Amino acid sequence: MRVLIAEDHALLRDGLTRLLRDHGHEVVAAVETAEEIVRRGTALEPDLALLDVRLPPTQTDEGVRAALELRARRPEQPVLVLSQYVERTYAAELLADGRGGIGYLLKDRVAEPGEFVRACERVAGGGTALDPEVVAQLVVRRRAGSGADDPLATLTPREQEVLRLMAEGRSNRGIAEALVVTDGAVEKHVTSILGKLDLPASSGDHRRVLAVLALLRADGDG
Known part of the structure; x- marks a missing residue:
């Protein structure tokens, strides 16, 4: 690098x-x-x-x-x-x-x-x-300004936790260790998140980035 x-x-x-x-x-x-x-x-x-x-x-x-x-x-x-x-x-x-x-x-x-x-x-x-501190502050503001038609509002509390850890750049294994769940459980949550956010088909890594941006980029809109 x-x-x-x-x-x-x-x-x-x-x-x-x-x-x-x-x-x-x-x-x-x-x-x-x-x-x-x-x-x-x-x-x-x-x-x-x-x-x-x-x-x-x-x-x-x-x-x-x-x-x-x-x-x-x-x-x-x-x-x-x-x-x-x-x-x-x-x-x-x-x-x-x-x-x-x-x-x-x-x-x-x-x-x-x-x-x-x-x-x-x-x-x-x-x-x-x-940074986890950056994510935490952006998420709090995002949640306060979200409306009923916000696709992020359809995420379960656990899915929101997974998405925040994705924003920090953690892998599925890292997320599983942080939440004390199995890798398979994390994979199911990630699949559900990507589906609920209606992200276009692309490589797995790119879709994860798009999911993170869906969470954070909208902070500037509110």
Whole structure:
């Protein structure tokens, strides 16, 4: 996996670089500004762009703007954004284009190296990796604004739990372990979710991404 990093804090930038290299991945460049990551990302076409939400010069939303610009220039570009706090609006903006290859994690997750690298790999492969805290806040808002005609309202409480864990990027086995149920039970729930959401026939992984986006993308609508 070829990774491009944008992080203005030197210690974290170096730490991310070492972490990814220690797990066998190539860091093609590590830059400090949004302008640099857009320029280098366009030229290098990395497998993953890993960005801080807040970058110079204003330390507000430059990282999100850069991620969106990269996706506009290269729609298949996977991006994973790191944030110090849950910022719901930014997560919803990243999800709004309806495609996979999106991650939004709190920086605390970097302290769990194996899990963090697996999240990077999922996003690079076209999946999602959304922080549990991000998912929880988006789901609460989504539920408050949903109407009777919302297909998500047809999901059972257990199916909603499964869908939230799918949003975090967990596999069926990971979901089964979290809920203490069998793999077969999870497979049945996932099949039911995909059917209730009336998702178009496609590869299993792509349909899972679409299901996650059905849950989260609508946050920007309410």
